[in-house]
Amino acid sequence: MDAPNNRSMMKCESCVLRSLNGFRALDAEEAKFVSDFKSGELTCEPGMNLISEGAYSPHLYTVLDGWGFRYKTLEDGRRQILNYLVPGDMVGLQGAMLERMDHSIDALTPMRLCVFERARFLTIFEKSANLAFDVTWLASREERLLDEHLLSVGQRTALERAAYLLAFLYFRGLRSGMLSAADAHLPLNQGLIADTLGLSLVHTNKTLKRLAHKGMIAWKGRGCNVLDPDALASLAQWTPPKGGVRPLI
Amino acid sequence: MDAPNNRSMMKCESCVLRSLNGFRALDAEEAKFVSDFKSGELTCEPGMNLISEGAYSPHLYTVLDGWGFRYKTLEDGRRQILNYLVPGDMVGLQGAMLERMDHSIDALTPMRLCVFERARFLTIFEKSANLAFDVTWLASREERLLDEHLLSVGQRTALERAAYLLAFLYFRGLRSGMLSAADAHLPLNQGLIADTLGLSLVHTNKTLKRLAHKGMIAWKGRGCNVLDPDALASLAQWTPPKGGVRPLI
DNA sequence: CGCCTGCTTGAACGCTATCAAAAAACGTGG
DNA sequence: CCACGTTTTTTGATAGCGTTCAAGCAGGCG
Numbered sequence: 001m002d003a004p005n006n007r008s009m010m011k012c013e014s015c016v017l018r019s020l021n022g023f024r025a026l027d028a029e030e031a032k033f034v035s036d037f038k039s040g041e042l043t044c045e046p047g048m049n050l051i052s053e054g055a056y057s058p059h060l061y062t063v064l065d066g067w068g069f070r071y072k073t074l075e076d077g078r079r080q081i082l083n084y085l086v087p088g089d090m091v092g093l094q095g096a097m098l099e100r101m102d103h104s105i106d107a108l109t110p111m112r113l114c115v116f117e118r119a120r121f122l123t124i125f126e127k128s129a130n131l132a133f134d135v136t137w138l139a140s141r142e143e144r145l146l147d148e149h150l151l152s153v154g155q156r157t158a159l160e161r162a163a164y165l166l167a168f169l170y171f172r173g174l175r176s177g178m179l180s181a182a183d184a185h186l187p188l189n190q191g192l193i194a195d196t197l198g199l200s201l202v203h204t205n206k207t208l209k210r211l212a213h214k215g216m217i218a219w220k221g222r223g224c225n226v227l228d229p230d231a232l233a234s235l236a237q238w239t240p241p242k243g244g245v246r247p248l249i
Numbered sequence: 250m251d252a253p254n255n256r257s258m259m260k261c262e263s264c265v266l267r268s269l270n271g272f273r274a275l276d277a278e279e280a281k282f283v284s285d286f287k288s289g290e291l292t293c294e295p296g297m298n299l300i301s302e303g304a305y306s307p308h309l310y311t312v313l314d315g316w317g318f319r320y321k322t323l324e325d326g327r328r329q330i331l332n333y334l335v336p337g338d339m340v341g342l343q344g345a346m347l348e349r350m351d352h353s354i355d356a357l358t359p360m361r362l363c364v365f366e367r368a369r370f371l372t373i374f375e376k377s378a379n380l381a382f383d384v385t386w387l388a389s390r391e392e393r394l395l396d397e398h399l400l401s402v403g404q405r406t407a408l409e410r411a412a413y414l415l416a417f418l419y420f421r422g423l424r425s426g427m428l429s430a431a432d433a434h435l436p437l438n439q440g441l442i443a444d445t446l447g448l449s450l451v452h453t454n455k456t457l458k459r460l461a462h463k464g465m466i467a468w469k470g471r472g473c474n475v476l477d478p479d480a481l482a483s484l485a486q487w488t489p490p491k492g493g494v495r496p497l498i
Numbered sequence: 499c500g501c502c503t504g505c506t507t508g509a510a511c512g513c514t515a516t517c518a519a520a521a522a523a524c525g526t527g528g
Numbered sequence: 529c530c531a532c533g534t535t536t537t538t539t540g541a542t543a544g545c546g547t548t549c550a551a552g553c554a555g556g557c558g
Contacts, residue, residue: 072400075486080403082396097389099493103396125382129374132381136374139388140346146395147331147352151321154329154402154447158514189536198403200515205538221523222536237324244348407546438504452546454506470555471504 012038015248017064017087020177023248024134033127034249040115044107051092051105058118061091062249066111067178067187071195072103081196083145084108084169086176088248090138096121109187134247141246148238153198156236158207161197164236166217170226171240184226261287264497266313266336269426272497273383282376283498289364299354299362300341306350307367310340311498315360316427316436320444321352330445332394333357333418335425337497339387345370358436373498383496390495397487402447405485407456410446413485415466419475420489433475 012035017023026034042061044050051057053072068085082103085091095101096118125132152164169186173179179186194204208224211217216228216235226232233240261283266272275283291310293299300306302321317334331352334340344350345367374381401413418435422428428435443453457473460466465477465484475481482489 070396072396074400074404078404080400082399093385094389094393097386098393102393122378122382125378125385129371129381132378132385133371133374136342136381136385136388137346139385139392140343143388143392143395144343144347144351146392146399147319147321150331150395150399150402151323151329153399154444155323155327191536195403202516203514440504449547451548
């Protein structure tokens with residue numbers, strides 16, 4: 001089950017993801033190239049490890065469906081979650097550019113991913129300036145998200161941090177089609193949130209309780225419902241990015 | 250003094266930086282392209298603001314000499330330093346890819362930078378697959394550094410955080426030619442360190458004192474000398490990246 | 499000399515961690 | 529459907545790391 005399977009394989013031209021609002025349209029040549037580049041699809045179960053820190057990964061992925069997360073650990077086991085993955089995100093770019101992965105990636109929910117061969121990755125730069133630009137765009141965007149997280153963990157209080165994270169994930173989920181305003185359920189447990197915020201599990205629990213008390217969220221069996229994303233964002237002194245078109249590879 | 254000056258302009262082929270150990274050599278065509286791409290040089294004084302959050306920046310830069318830093322602030326003034334800049338670093342890529350800068354950049358010491366026109370930036374992708382790859386590589390590397398910082402701020406204790414930061418800057422300075430083992434003086438004040446670590450100024454001071462007491466650093470007028478980088482790295486459970494060749498644009 | 503910025507120190511407070519344990523939710527097999 | 533083990537969430541009490549407040553000191557510079 002670790003290997004790509006081709007059973008549900010389909011052409012990128014008709015990718016259901018691309019029809020989602022906000023992805024850049026590809027011209028015929030680009031679409032053909034991405035299709036050729038694609039070597040399979042991978043589905044995986046919650047908790048499955050996609051990529052491990054230190055490993056040489058022969059694959060790159062694009063998330064088609066589901067939630068995942070990236071993290072790093074210290075030798076003594078302390079874990080920091082770096083970011084979450086949603087459909088449209090490219091996974092494993094660092095490994096392709098820098099030889100080795102310096103972080104791990106796990107599935108949070110069942111996931112479906114596009115698989116690309118790392119060995120053929122460089123041809124993107126040779127064949128299509130637009131697609132190469134898209135790759136760099138994605139890398140830049142990830143950098144921006146990390147900037148925000150660093151600001152959050154470094155400067156915000158526990159309550160603000162939690163509010164920022166949940167607002168962030170809410171808007172991220174909306175845009176990627178994983179959430180709707182009517183069904184804004186984030187599939188996270190409190191241990192993950194704690195490791196994202198850099199707080200202890202106990203204190204995370206008490207902090208989430210405070211947000212729930214304010215009516216901004218409601219904890220619902222293994223995850224939480226975002227009730228008032230704007231209030232969360234405001235509490236965190238954060239404004240969600242306005243979403244222009246973005247690339248999908 | 251805000252505008253690029255061309256007085257000390259020189260061709261990239263003979264760039265002094267490139268002769269530094271570890272930068273990828275350019276072939277004739279690439280060198281010519283980068284030379285054409287370069288539109289000037291900029292020098293600035295300590296404390297000068299290069300780029301402000303929210304601004305549309307018409308320029309990209311590559312650091313030729315000096316130290317700088319990137320940071321973000323919350324509305325109420327809390328500031329988080331995201332990373333430091335040394336020679337070889339590309340500045341303002343996010344602005345070029347994503348329309349607006351979402352962080353600010355200040356000079357820490359006198360700096361000298363190569364200036365590129367943002368308007369012509371896209372031609373890199375059309376003209377040279379190798380250079381386009383280099384840009385992406387640089388973006389990926391920055392992402393990796395941010396991953397490390399986030400792990401640090403989120404999970405390490407105050408003492409470990411300080412040790413990591415100083416070890417990190419030491420090896421960064423070494424590789425970029427800003428430091429030597431004999432003269433390992435980091436030009437930071439404690440306020441900057443505090444805003445990098447996400448600690449208060451007072452506690453930062455006490456923490457640095459502890460490191461000095463252990464003989465790992467020595468505080469020397471407006472900055473600190475790194476005496477035992479390996480001990481710092483070990484204390485922080487961190488291993489410096491082994492340095493392969495890296496691109497310079 | 500005097501101001502300003504940056505560093506240092508001590509004391510009190512409080513946010514967050516840790517410890518410990520219970521309750522609730524979930525999954526699984528009978 | 530119930531019983532049971534496991535994971536997740538919740539709660540209370542205690543301890544400690546880091547903040548804030550408040551000074552004082554040192555050094556650089558006009």
